[in-house]
Amino acid sequence: xxxxxxxxxxxKATILRVVVALAAIGGLFALFRxxxxxxxxxxxxxxxxxxxxxxxxxFALAYVGVSLVxxxxxxxxxxxxGAVFGFVKGTIVISLASTLGATLSFLLARTVxxxxxxxxxxxxxxxxxxxxxxxxxxxxxxxLVRLSPLFPFTxxxxxxxxxxxxxxxxxxxxxxxxxxxTAAYVYFGAALGDAASGADPVQKAIxxxxxxxxxxxxxxxxxxxxxxIRAAGVEAGEERAGDA
Numbered sequence: 001x002x003x004x005x006x007x008x009x010x011x012k013a014t015i016l017r018v019v020v021a022l023a024a025i026g027g028l029f030a031l032f033r034x035x036x037x038x039x040x041x042x043x044x045x046x047x048x049x050x051x052x053x054x055x056x057x058x059f060a061l062a063y064v065g066v067s068l069v070x071x072x073x074x075x076x077x078x079x080x081x082g083a084v085f086g087f088v089k090g091t092i093v094i095s096l097a098s099t100l101g102a103t104l105s106f107l108l109a110r111t112v113x114x115x116x117x118x119x120x121x122x123x124x125x126x127x128x129x130x131x132x133x134x135x136x137x138x139x140x141x142x143x144l145v146r147l148s149p150l151f152p153f154t155x156x157x158x159x160x161x162x163x164x165x166x167x168x169x170x171x172x173x174x175x176x177x178x179x180x181x182t183a184a185y186v187y188f189g190a191a192l193g194d195a196a197s198g199a200d201p202v203q204k205a206i207x208x209x210x211x212x213x214x215x216x217x218x219x220x221x222x223x224x225x226x227x228x229i230r231a232a233g234v235e236a237g238e239e240r241a242g243d244a
Contacts, residue, residue, distance in 0.1 A: 109161025
């Protein structure tokens with residue numbers, strides 16, 4: 001029995017994302033293997049420890065600043081947070097910082113940057129569908145988008161500001177839905193940090209394997225979220241943009 005013609009597209013896109021993610025993971029392994037990343041991490045850890053709470057706050061504020069830049073390397077900062085702070089503390093710091101950054105972008109889009117973000121939305125073929133879906137289902141769509149890579153994190157933070165979602169619903173849905181991905185990438189960052197240090201080789205291998213598994217799991221979750229978003233009509237905006 002042949003598959004519907006339209007089903008091959010999402011499957012190919014998912015396979016491509018997995019391949020790209022694995023290639024990126026391989027690149028990170030090479031980076032940590034051939035550069036003195038371990039020394040850099042140890043130096044930064046020492047600086048943070050010397051600063052105490054101020055060091056943690058400085059890192060969190062740097063993360064917020066990066067998240068305010070469309071296309072900023074928030075994912076790299078998440079990995080760095082895991083390498084520097086470890087899994088538990090890193091997850092807490094990054095979760096709070098990413099939620100704060102997403103909230104600030106949202107509020108800026110509703111106020112002083114509304115016109116500029118409006119131009120950004122006009123160039124996004126999916127925004128019209130996103131806006132309609134949020135009108136119907138509110139925070140549920142925010143959560144699904146957070147689980148899916150349909151919109152880059154630092155861009156969608158601003159685009160959400162133009163939708164009718166309520167601020168409290170936006171913040172809560174963003175925080176809860178971003179938490180699993182944050183934990184996965186922080187854990188992977190912590191595993192990379194251990195791999196760059198003098199940890200036991202067996203422990204390194206176990207942690208890196210679990211880290212890769214966590215990242216791949218987020219990709220699979222993103223696929224199901226993308227299906228749910230399409231079912232809610234977000235891609236309708238893309239079709240209309242193509243017809244115009």
